[in-house]
Amino acid sequence: xxxxxxxxxxxxxxxxxxxxxxxxxxxxxxxxxxxxxxxxxxxxxxxxxxxxxxxxxxxxxxxxxxxxxxxxxxxxxxxxxxxxxxxxxxxxxxxxxxxxxxxxxxxxxxxxxxxxxxxxxxxxxx
Numbered sequence: 001x002x003x004x005x006x007x008x009x010x011x012x013x014x015x016x017x018x019x020x021x022x023x024x025x026x027x028x029x030x031x032x033x034x035x036x037x038x039x040x041x042x043x044x045x046x047x048x049x050x051x052x053x054x055x056x057x058x059x060x061x062x063x064x065x066x067x068x069x070x071x072x073x074x075x076x077x078x079x080x081x082x083x084x085x086x087x088x089x090x091x092x093x094x095x096x097x098x099x100x101x102x103x104x105x106x107x108x109x110x111x112x113x114x115x116x117x118x119x120x121x122x123x124x125x126x
Contacts (some may be wrong), residue, residue, distance in 0.1 A: 059101015
């Protein structure tokens with residue numbers, strides 16, 4: 001379990017700089033703002049995970065659930081339909097992962113989400 005969480009932290013460090021979330025000239029609505037806030041949310045989530053004891057499954061599950069709620073909030077703020085839907089989908093993935101993480105400490109799903117979600121977000125923000 002400890003080794004899995006160490007690998008997770010390594011993956012997290014590599015993905016906190018989300019591609020495609022910069023400000024694009026001519027963008028309308030609040031897309032660039034929501035993308036920047038989402039990038040900050042991923043960074044904050046990574047910081048939170050790094051601070052959690054590796055043996056506290058409940059805290060890891062709670063952090064994943066809290067992150068899902070954060071993404072839901074950002075989805076509700078988004079003027080851009082594609083971005084809003086992407087954020088809703090990402091939040092749903094974290095909600096699905098939260099129980100297993102909290103009960104068994106299985107970080108496989110968490111690692112996959114942290115590896116795959118930045119690219120999805122980058123596409124929606126690009």
